[in-house]
Amino acid sequence: MPRPNPEVCPESSAELVAWMTANHSGPKRSVRALGGGSSPVWNSNPAQTACLLGTSRLNRVVEYPARDMTITVEAGISMDQLQQVLAAEGQRLPLDVPHSDQATLGGVLATNTSGCRRYGLGTIRDSLIGVSACDAQGRLFKSGGRVVKNVAGYDLCKMLIGSEGSLAIITQATLKVLPRPHSAGVVWVPLAALGDSEAVLASLVTTQTRPVAVEVWNRTAVDECLPEVTNVVTGPEGFVCIAFEGGDREVRWQTTKLSEELRQLRIDCESRLRSEATETLWADLNSFQNHRLPPQFKLSVRPSRIVEVLVKGTRLGFSLATHAGSGIGWGKAAELVSPSDFADRLSEFRQFVENLQGHLRWLGGSAVEGNPPAGTPLPAGTELLLHKLKRQLDPDGILLPGCPAISSRTP
Amino acid sequence: MPLSVSIPSHSPISSDFLHQLETIVGASGLLSAREDLLVYECDGYTIEKNSPDVVVFPTSTAQVIQIVQLCQRYQIPFVPRGAGTSLAGGCLPVGGGVLIALTRMRRILEVNLRDRYAVVEPGLVNVHLTNHLKGSGFHYAPDPSSQGACTVGGNFATNSGGPHTLKYGVTVNHVLGAQVVLPDGSVVELGGPCEDSLGCDLTGLFVGNEGTFGICTQITVRLTRDPAAYRTMLAVFNSVRDATQAISEIIGAGIIPAALELMDQGIIEAVEAAFHFGFPLDAAAVLLIEVDGLEVAVDDEATQIRGLCERVGAREVRSANSPQERTLLWKCRKQAFGAIGRLSPSYCTQDGVVPRTRLPEILDFILETSQKHQIRIVNVFHAGDGNIHPILLFDERDTDQVSRVLAASDEILEKCIELGGSVTGEHGIGVEKISLMNRLFSEVDLAVMREVRDAINPSGLCSPSKMLPTAGGCGMEHVEKKTPGRRAAL
Numbered sequence: 082m083p084r085p086n087p088e089v090c091p092e093s094s095a096e097l098v099a100w101m102t103a104n105h106s107g108p109k110r111s112v113r114a115l116g117g118g119s120s121p122v123w124n125s126n127p128a129q130t131a132c133l134l135g136t137s138r139l140n141r142v143v144e145y146p147a148r149d150m151t152i153t154v155e156a157g158i159s160m161d162q163l164q165q166v167l168a169a170e171g172q173r174l175p176l177d178v179p180h181s182d183q184a185t186l187g188g189v190l191a192t193n194t195s196g197c198r199r200y201g202l203g204t205i206r207d208s209l210i211g212v213s214a215c216d217a218q219g220r221l222f223k224s225g226g227r228v229v230k231n232v233a234g235y236d237l238c239k240m241l242i243g244s245e246g247s248l249a250i251i252t253q254a255t256l257k258v259l260p261r262p263h264s265a266g267v268v269w270v271p272l273a274a275l276g277d278s279e280a281v282l283a284s285l286v287t288t289q290t291r292p293v294a295v296e297v298w299n300r301t302a303v304d305e306c307l308p309e310v311t312n313v314v315t316g317p318e319g320f321v322c323i324a325f326e327g328g329d330r331e332v333r334w335q336t337t338k339l340s341e342e343l344r345q346l347r348i349d350c351e352s353r354l355r356s357e358a359t360e361t362l363w364a365d366l367n368s369f370q371n372h373r374l375p376p377q378f379k380l381s382v383r384p385s386r387i388v389e390v391l392v393k394g395t396r397l398g399f400s401l402a403t404h405a406g407s408g409i410g411w412g413k414a415a416e417l418v419s420p421s422d423f424a425d426r427l428s429e430f431r432q433f434v435e436n437l438q439g440h441l442r443w444l445g446g447s448a449v450e451g452n453p454p455a456g457t458p459l460p461a462g463t464e465l466l467l468h469k470l471k472r473q474l475d476p477d478g479i480l481l482p483g484c485p486a487i488s489s490r491t492p
Numbered sequence: 493m494p495l496s497v498s499i500p501s502h503s504p505i506s507s508d509f510l511h512q513l514e515t516i517v518g519a520s521g522l523l524s525a526r527e528d529l530l531v532y533e534c535d536g537y538t539i540e541k542n543s544p545d546v547v548v549f550p551t552s553t554a555q556v557i558q559i560v561q562l563c564q565r566y567q568i569p570f571v572p573r574g575a576g577t578s579l580a581g582g583c584l585p586v587g588g589g590v591l592i593a594l595t596r597m598r599r600i601l602e603v604n605l606r607d608r609y610a611v612v613e614p615g616l617v618n619v620h621l622t623n624h625l626k627g628s629g630f631h632y633a634p635d636p637s638s639q640g641a642c643t644v645g646g647n648f649a650t651n652s653g654g655p656h657t658l659k660y661g662v663t664v665n666h667v668l669g670a671q672v673v674l675p676d677g678s679v680v681e682l683g684g685p686c687e688d689s690l691g692c693d694l695t696g697l698f699v700g701n702e703g704t705f706g707i708c709t710q711i712t713v714r715l716t717r718d719p720a721a722y723r724t725m726l727a728v729f730n731s732v733r734d735a736t737q738a739i740s741e742i743i744g745a746g747i748i749p750a751a752l753e754l755m756d757q758g759i760i761e762a763v764e765a766a767f768h769f770g771f772p773l774d775a776a777a778v779l780l781i782e783v784d785g786l787e788v789a790v791d792d793e794a795t796q797i798r799g800l801c802e803r804v805g806a807r808e809v810r811s812a813n814s815p816q817e818r819t820l821l822w823k824c825r826k827q828a829f830g831a832i833g834r835l836s837p838s839y840c841t842q843d844g845v846v847p848r849t850r851l852p853e854i855l856d857f858i859l860e861t862s863q864k865h866q867i868r869i870v871n872v873f874h875a876g877d878g879n880i881h882p883i884l885l886f887d888e889r890d891t892d893q894v895s896r897v898l899a900a901s902d903e904i905l906e907k908c909i910e911l912g913g914s915v916t917g918e919h920g921i922g923v924e925k926i927s928l929m930n931r932l933f934s935e936v937d938l939a940v941m942r943e944v945r946d947a948i949n950p951s952g953l954c955s956p957s958k959m960l961p962t963a964g965g966c967g968m969e970h971v972e973k974k975t976p977g978r979r980a981a982l
Contacts, residue, residue: 147744227847
């Protein structure tokens with residue numbers, strides 16, 4: 082994925098602070114932070130004319146007390162680099178990130194990126210224990226700390242998650258990390274009809290197993306990714322994939338047990354174990370997000386409504402890959418359609434999702450020209466609150482004006 | 493209509509204000525007699541006391557909105573309160589005003605196992621949710637030791653922890669959304685049952701706000717599957733250093749137990765006298781270790797832990813042989829503070845945190861501090877998290893002991909900061925630790941936090957004088973700290 086060239090690329094927090102301070106007291110240019118530029122969320126942001134401030138040179142490991150299972154790094158470190166450092170100590174950050182060679186930790190925090198294993202392992206909010214950031218006035222502030230349990234002061238770490246660089250530019254973060262598991266395993270359920278997946282998903286409420294990922298993809302999503310992904314077991318309308326990780330024995334026991342549970346429900350399935358190169362399994366399951374043609378929209382509903390969403394979206398011609406256990410879906414147009422037809426279909430789909438008390442966010446893409454379709458607006462109360470925060474922290478509106486994380490209104 | 497309640501002679505509130513409050517909550521939902529207010533003059537942090545002018549007990553979000561709007565109209569400060577088990581003065585009505593007690597808003601509004609969430613009112617007692625879920629295969633994971641009394645709303649406000657947060661995380665990791673009446677009387681719905689929210693993580697920002705961002709009136713919490721199996725062990729050590737070394741070895745080996753708690757000899761003595769579990773009274777320390785998960789996996793972990801403990805010198809590693817024995821072990825741990833009364837007429841607990849590998853250093857320092865100030869200190873704490881709870885034993889009638897306890901407490905927390913830790917892992921800042929905020933955070937850090945608070949609570953009427961020191965002040969302007977209190981603790 083091509084990365085835009087930043088106009089400013091500081092080598093240290095101090096340099097970043099100095100530039101932001103000078104900008105605030107001088108030209109007050111709009112500023113847009115750039116990590117790896119790989120997130121579709123980042124790419125969907127407006128403010129294309131703002132000065133791009135790259136963080137990729139802030140890529141040092143500040144402190145890694147491995148036996149404390151925490152790490153402090155600068156925000157521009159790439160996710161691959163971070164995971165390599167952790168892997169050397171048998172540890173990992175439990176998070177799936179697309180384009181991880183390019184994606185930076187700061188970008189992951191700012192866009193709240195996650196992948197298939199969020200069902201069992203949570204999201205970045207569950208790992209972040211401390212943060213430093215520079216606001217629009219050039220003030221470097223911190224929140225949290227370097228210990229795994231800490232309730233001193235407001236948790237500004239959380240405020241910055243998903244803020245897309247609109248409140249401050251993250252310069253450093255401290256994370257709690259976990260041991261790397263040895264093995265992974267999956268149970269595939271090929272789908273003759275998408276609606277069949279509901280019985281599988283509902284059975285997980287009482288399963289004796291503890292999956293880390295529960296995926297449902299429609300067939301068009303599978304077909305798009307098949308050239309890169311060869312281990313998928315799919316049916317005519319897609320698949321359900323339930324994945325496990327841990328020690329060899331527990332993964333083996335769980336794949337066997339779940340297969341038994343499903344067969345008792347007369348559901349055909351196929352299990353696979355992986356005791357080495359487990360990362361390729363997770364890469365396969367995140368390949369839709371990782372595809373060279375990025376998703377055009379993201380949606381979120383309660384997990385129990387995801388099958389309805391899949392059926393409706395498929396009927397409207399979208400390819401959909403969902404983290405079904407979490408009610409999260411990624412989608413794009415599955416076929417060549419005219420921009421107006423696409424906009425109509427997306428509008429109908431958005432309405433459907435909203436009727437289920439969910440929301441859909443448009444991320445952009447080449448299928449639509451001219452005015453982008455609108456996503457679900459922020460709830461009015463939330464938007465008002467965010468505006469108040471923005472006015473306090475960035476009264477001059479320097480950081481990413483019109484950011485969708487703060488405002489639903491298209492600039 | 494005549495008022496059915498009295499106005500204290502010292503109160504700044506008017507009879508008109510009180511009358512309107514009564515119109516909102518009814519006569520049975522309001523207390524204003526001086527003797528009734530005494531109960532509400534402090535929470536679990538008893539050093540500082542101040543009576544509210546009136547206590548109200550709303551039963552609905554609509555009533556909370558009206559109360560808050562009325563307070564704004566009359567410029568009267570207001571403070572939310574759950575069960576009042578806070579250990580840092582989070583519920584202290586500094587400056588008086590209206591105390592909004594949420595204990596009558598205690599319904600479980602929805603349980604959805606398919607989508608793994610429940611919606612509850614803030615006054616619901618923590619353990620009542622887990623009791624309600626018994627047999628469903630799910631539970632609510634945060635389990636503060638005060639869970640038999642503390643409320644989910646109070647847990648939300650203070651981001652409470654508990655023994656099992658080592659594996660499962662603290663309150664914020666289990667909150668999906670909240671309905672909050674903001675300090676201006678408007679209502680905001682943050683997050684909800686959908687796992688992803690639009691915009692930034694305001695739900696996460698609101699957890700741990702210590703009541704300064706408004707009144708939480710509904711909370712959507714994540715439900716967690718019950719573990720299929722437990723293995724609960726008691727490792728016995730002849731020295732505290734061996735026990736902390738075992739903790740370091742277990743974490744260093746990449747094992748995350750569900751809980752890893754340390755009790756030293758002083759605590760063992762007290763809980764054995766109270767509960768007769770059969771703790772070895774000559775042991776210097778015991779570790780209460782629990783692993784949970786799949787039946788097929790827990791034995792491997794338990795065996796590994798047993799080996800690590802023995803390698804660093806554990807003289808014995810016992811296993812709980814029945815669910816009853818496990819329950820009793822946990823009762824001993826969770827009610828350890830209740831047993832302290834057997835050791836001393838007064839005690840003072842601190843809540844510092846250090847990186848897990850620095851536990852031997854901080855425990856050595858606590859011992860030195862104890863000897864230096866001639867104050868007995870016993871320890872029971874969440875060892876796996878590095879969250880210490882040194883308990884300083886003293887007699888509050890002896891002013892010299894009191895000043896030595898205060899000095900020792902400060903030195904211990906200063907040492908936690910020096911070792912890269914924090915002054916509070918789960919109790920919160922409240923009014924108790926305001927003076928330490930300047931040592932943990934820079935002026936800029938605090939200025940940004942103030943701006944965040946001012947964006948949400950611009951009038952400052954909601955929980956005034958909490959968490960953040962006044963700009964440029966030492967942070968303790970309103971508090972003359974003279975007496976360490978007798979406190980319960982986690």
